[in-house]
Amino acid sequence: MTHSTNSTTLGDLLERILDKGVVVAGDIRIKIVDIELLTIEIRLLICSVDRAEQIGMDWWRNEGKFPGSAREDAVTRLDTRLDRLEALLMEGRERPIVRPDDE
Numbered sequence: 768m769t770h771s772t773n774s775t776t777l778g779d780l781l782e783r784i785l786d787k788g789v790v791v792a793g794d795i796r797i798k799i800v801d802i803e804l805l806t807i808e809i810r811l812l813i814c815s816v817d818r819a820e821q822i823g824m825d826w827w828r829n830e831g832k833f834p835g836s837a838r839e840d841a842v843t844r845l846d847t848r849l850d851r852l853e854a855l856l857m858e859g860r861e862r863p864i865v866r867p868d869d870e
Contacts, residue, residue, distance in 0.1 A: 788814030788822075 791811040797804045812819070819825070 784813060785815040786818060788812060788818050 789812070791809070791813075793809045795805075795807040795809070797806075812824075814822075
């Protein structure tokens with residue numbers, strides 16, 4: 768007699784969770800004599816970035832507190848500086864380079 772079991776590794780489980788997503792939701796309410804003093808609503812979504820983008824969540828792209836937008840700001844500053852340097856070369860003048868921090 769043989770006995771077979773289906774086993775799932777931690778890696779398989781994590782891959783499924785990130786692929787499909789998991790939502791954890793809960794509310795905490797503190798009341799005294801039917802007067803609500805505090806309400807905390809907790810919503811947690813665990814999924815991959817690709818899955819989040821598929822369902823319309825991409826707040827990290829436009830949020831100023833996250834590295835993506837800081838990187839975009841740095842690229843914009845570098846592009847501006849490069850344009851200025853190219854303009855100076857085209858004019859044939861030599862002027863000191865003004866760094867964005869000096870402005």
